[in-house]
Amino acid sequence: FEVVSGFALIAPIMIIGSLSLIDINNYQDGGIGSWIIWQQPLAFLLFGIGIFVETNRTPFDLLENETEIVAGYGTEYSGMRWGMFFIGEYANMFTASFLISLIFLGGFNPIWFIPGGLAILLKVSFLIFFFMWVRAAWPHVRPDQLMWLCWKVLMPLALINILITGLVLL
Structure with missing residues (x-):
């Protein structure tokens, strides 16, 4: 999915003409109508997935299903060390939303x-809420279904x- 995410970002970068996040931000300074999501809705959907x-x-948590974990770092750590992994996952979600x-x-x-x-x-708060809503509302996806969807x-x-x-x- 890294490849799909990277390809999804190529189209907005082609439109803007720069890899700089400052240039990407400045390109969208004309109000809501100038946001990239309106020019590239498919790229937004692909990048979001x-x-x-x-x-x-x-x-999409293929690596760890909380109800099925019997090995790995989920069982090896407890207390503050396990909490750091948990905080790291939410920091990743915050960074992705940003x-x-x-x-x-x-x-x-x-x-x-x-x-x-x-x-x-x-915007970041709404996206984090959306992440949590999807987690609560959608069932797990089998690995073969996820690979089929990707490729x-x-x-x-x-x-x-x-x-x-x-x-x-x-």
Whole structure:
């Protein structure tokens, strides 16, 4: 899913013309209508799914299913050490939400009367809420279903998105 996430980011980068997060933020300073999500909804969807898998949230947590763990770091650590792993997972989720907000949802730019710093915190908070809602609402995905989704559906969509974006930019 790293490849799908990377390919999903290529199309917005092609439009903006820079890898700088500052340039990506400044490109979206025209209000809600100038956000990348409206120009690249497929890239947003692909990147969002890739981020869900990368953060090992419940629908896609292939490495560890909490109800089935009998080995690994989940049983080897307890107390504060286990808490550090837990905090690390949530820090990863916060970082991913911040990255999605910065690239697709306008970044630090103000929304109407809401200043930029508060706007990014609201976007990140909403995305973290969405992460937790999906964890509570969706069942687990089998590994074969997840691999089929990645290689047969998401990868071709990501490549088609890059191709169409390139043709439009010509």
